[in-house]
Amino acid sequence: MKKVILIACSVLLSLFAIGQEAEKIKKDKPAEVGQFQLGMRSTVSLFDHQAYPGLGFGGQFRVRPSKHLNTEWYLDYIKTDISGLGQRETAHIGWSVMFYPFNAEVKKGSFTPYIIGGHCFDYAKVSSNMYVDPITFSVAQNSVKRWSTAVQMGLGANFYVSDKVDLSFSGQYMSHIGNELHVNVLNHHGEEVAHDDNGQENYLVVNEEVSKVLEGHLLLTLSINMRIADFTK
Amino acid sequence: MKSALILLFCVVSFCSNAQFEKRYVDYGLLRFQGNLAFGAPLTRSATNMYFAGDVDYYLKGNVSVNGGIFYFVNEYGGQDVFKQNHSLFAGFSYHFPTNNHLDPYVGIQPGVSLSRLNSESLLFIDVVAMSSFEASINPLFSVHAGMNFFANKYFNVFVNVKYQRGKHFSDIPAQSIEELKITLGLGYMLWARKGYCKFRKPEVD
Numbered sequence: 443m444k445k446v447i448l449i450a451c452s453v454l455l456s457l458f459a460i461g462q463e464a465e466k467i468k469k470d471k472p473a474e475v476g477q478f479q480l481g482m483r484s485t486v487s488l489f490d491h492q493a494y495p496g497l498g499f500g501g502q503f504r505v506r507p508s509k510h511l512n513t514e515w516y517l518d519y520i521k522t523d524i525s526g527l528g529q530r531e532t533a534h535i536g537w538s539v540m541f542y543p544f545n546a547e548v549k550k551g552s553f554t555p556y557i558i559g560g561h562c563f564d565y566a567k568v569s570s571n572m573y574v575d576p577i578t579f580s581v582a583q584n585s586v587k588r589w590s591t592a593v594q595m596g597l598g599a600n601f602y603v604s605d606k607v608d609l610s611f612s613g614q615y616m617s618h619i620g621n622e623l624h625v626n627v628l629n630h631h632g633e634e635v636a637h638d639d640n641g642q643e644n645y646l647v648v649n650e651e652v653s654k655v656l657e658g659h660l661l662l663t664l665s666i667n668m669r670i671a672d673f674t675k
Numbered sequence: 676m677k678s679a680l681i682l683l684f685c686v687v688s689f690c691s692n693a694q695f696e697k698r699y700v701d702y703g704l705l706r707f708q709g710n711l712a713f714g715a716p717l718t719r720s721a722t723n724m725y726f727a728g729d730v731d732y733y734l735k736g737n738v739s740v741n742g743g744i745f746y747f748v749n750e751y752g753g754q755d756v757f758k759q760n761h762s763l764f765a766g767f768s769y770h771f772p773t774n775n776h777l778d779p780y781v782g783i784q785p786g787v788s789l790s791r792l793n794s795e796s797l798l799f800i801d802v803v804a805m806s807s808f809e810a811s812i813n814p815l816f817s818v819h820a821g822m823n824f825f826a827n828k829y830f831n832v833f834v835n836v837k838y839q840r841g842k843h844f845s846d847i848p849a850q851s852i853e854e855l856k857i858t859l860g861l862g863y864m865l866w867a868r869k870g871y872c873k874f875r876k877p878e879v880d
Binding site: 482483499500520526550574603607609 | 734735736737738740765766767769783784785786787802804805806812813814815816840841842844846847848849
């Protein structure tokens, strides 16, 4: 009986001590921890292997686990014009970790640079425009789609326009781990020509190739984020 | 475009005479409007007309979050390129501090368009048999600037100029939807703070 009382007392004391510690942590917790932000983004995709720029839009939310660490969960939809002969649609759904090595204060006027890196799932579809097939003389179109994964890393910065709203700009290089969607520009004889060839009857042929190198591109993202909740309050 | 600029000048001149001691704009202000808007495509000669509506909610620190919609009505003086050219935006504005009822601002709004080419346009006479002329959703990027004048506790007069960039994609060559859009007219507002939702501005913060 004494043993049981002793154990019960020690458990109660431990719980009390843990409670005290938790209270202390809560009091010392930086204001940034637990913040939840919701935002919109515009993304420009540059320097893919065919060098066509694309424009995208999307959204993200951010959950901040510590003062110098933030997480971003995002969705992007990008469309790229391929030389006026076709288009590439890309959707990214993924997450990133943001590390603030210097200033990490959340207040109006703060400038907080960060290192960002993460992972995403990537859907891509490349379609040619309608064209007249030089062999069959019929109207044709071809498209290829694929899912892949990708990793991305880069640098960025937040600028707090108010205590609740920040404007973020980041540049990340994204490498795709998957097959490459390759496009060839053909002329009206069905012969391959340069991508910048402006032949009137040129058309696009799309195919999926096993990639020997990591296909990648640079993503420049401008986003607006608003703090809407604090999970620790 | 010229007449809009003249009107903007008149509004600014009129408003600059109305000096007040205290800034009217504050957090909790909910401003909304529904008006006609006009667009000037930057890659071809035409004028687009839209039904436009937007909502703007003011936060602390001279910032507001906002969203807007442009419903395409018709194109005038051009080649009737689009049958549909609607767009939806969401973003934020920074409001420059003033000491009166004027409210100049600038902002950024990412967005999307729902657009569809007009198969009857002379521009597509060569490709009319090749395309299905389907509607598509396309990313947009926009920046805007404007001015509100809060005339009384119910109404405001405003002018907003928006530059948008994007392309309409389909199964024929992409068409630019780069455009300068101007909206002006009468807006409405009320004050919506925690536990307070009235036309009258709350007296205590």
